Amino acid sequence: MKKTVVAIATLCVVGLSSTVAAKNAADTTPAQDLETYRSYFTKKFPGVPLQEFSNGVYAIDQISRDSWEAIEEFPPYEPFIEEGEELWNTPFANGKGYSDCFKDGPAQRKNYPHWNAERKMVITLPLTINECREANGEKPLKWKKGKLASLLAYMGYESRGQKTNVVIPEGDAGALTAYNEGKSQYFSRRGQLNFACASCHMQSSGMHVRTDILSPGLGHTTGWPVYRSKWGNLGTLHRRFGGCNQQVRAKPFKAQSKEYRNLEYFLTHMSNGIEFNGPSARK
Amino acid sequence: MAKSSIKLRAKVKNGVTTVKALMSHPMETGQRKNKKTGEKIPEHFIQEVVGTYNGKVVITTSWSGGVSKDPYLSFSFKGGANGETVTVSWSDNKGGSDTKDVKIKGKK
C-alpha cells in the first residue's frame, strides 16, 4: 500500500502542471464547460476521434486495446443483456411491466439523466426503474449490481448509437445549481490522497498509475453498465463513482445520492455528442 | 443469470466453421480466500468442455481453475453448413454440467 501512495503522489505533482478547473463552479456556463472539457481532451489526444472516447482507455492505448478487442470477441456482458431482456419481459405481480413505465420501449439512454423541474431533482435511469417497480408494488432493486445492472445492460444495448444529449434547461435555477454542484464535486479534492475526479481523469489522463493508464474523462458516462474483470460482474456508474472515491481514500457517497446524481448530470453533459455504447467491458 | 449458462455462436465462412462459447461459471481455483471469513473458497471449475458437430466430437477441452471466470472458448473445424447443429457441453469438478445447441449461420 505504501508503494501506491508514493506512485500516486508522484503522479499528482507531475499531473498538476495544467489546471483547467474553474475555481468557482458558477463562473462559466454549461455550454462553455462542454467546449472547454471536450477540446481539452481532443487537443491532448489529437489522433483520437471524438466518438472513440466512448471506449475509455482503449481509445488511447493500443496494448490494452488488443486485450479488450479479444474480450469483445465474446464480451462477458452478453449474458447480462439476455437476463435484462427476460426481466424486462417478466410482468410484475400486478400484471404490469416496465413497458408500462417506459412507453416507448427499452431504448431510454438518450433521455437520462435529466432535470425534473417539478421534483427539483436530477432523475437517472436506475432511479426511474426502481420508482417504476415501487409504483407497481415491487421492491426496489439494489443500485450497484445484480438485476438492476442487467436491466440497464438490456436497455443500454437497445440504446446503442443514441447520442448523449443532456440539457441543462435555461432559466431554471435549480437545474443549474444541480449541474454546478456536480461540477464542484468533479473538481473538488477529497480523501486522504487529496484527489479530485479531474486530477486523475483530466489533468493526468493518459499517464500511469503503476501500470494502469488513466482513462480520459471525456466519454466516461457512455459505456455503462460495465463488466469489470476486477469485479467479475456487471456494475453501474454509481458503483464506479463509489470505487473511485474509495481509491482516493474518501468516504464514498451512496449510489443514487443527490451528490452522485448531480455528478452524473454534469459528467454526462460533458460527453454530449458522444454515442452511448453500453454495456461494455473494462479491465 | 440467463436460463442457459452457455452463450454460443457458430459461423461458417470459406468452408470453416468457427464456434465461440461463453460460459457462466465461477472458475474457483481453490486458492482464493473469502475476504470476510478468511477461509479458502473450495475449488469449483469446469474440467471439461466438449464440442460436437452433427453429433460428432470435434474438440475435447480440459481445463484447470486457471481459466478465467466466465470462461471463453473458441475453436473451428472444416465443414459445416447453414442450419446444421453445433453443441457445446461442459462439466465441472462438482458434478455440475450444462449443454447448449446452436445452428450454424452463414454460407459455405
Added chain:
Amino acid sequence: MIDVKRRVFLKGSAAAGAVVAAAGAGLIAPQAVLAEWNEAAFRSKSVADAVKAVTGTDASVESADIKIKAPEIAENGAVVPVSVSSSIAGVTAISILAASNPSPMVASFALGETTVADVSTRIKMGKTGDVIAVVQAGDKVYTAKKEVKVTIGGCGG
C-alpha cells in the same frame, strides 16, 4: 452429457505417463484414465512434469510454426486472452500453460481430424511469466512461448 465417442477420441492425446502417474497415485482406476480429466498434468507444479503428463514424453522441440496471441502486458491478470494456432500438419492436441502459475497447466485441447489447429480462451496469470503452447502432432511434440507481463494495477477502468 458424457459422450461415449469421446473416450475413443481422447485416446490419441492422453499420455501413457499420465496413466501411470495418476493410476499409481491411486487416484483413479486405470481403465477410466483415458476419459478422465488429466489430474497429474493439472496438479503438477512444474512445467516439465505437466507437459510430460499430457504428452507422455519430455522430448519436445521449439517450433516457429506455432503462433501465440497474447498481450505483452496483461490488462488484468485475471483475464488474459490467449489464442494458439499452428500450421504444423496433423495436430491432435494443443495445451496452454502459464509458467509462473502455481499449477502451470491451464488448458488442453484434444482436436478431431477436421478440427483446425486454432483455439482461444482466457486464462488467469498470477504474475509475469511465459505463456507456453504445446502442440502434439503424431508422436512429435512442439512448443513455443511468449512472455506476458502481469503487474498490479492502480485503479483500472
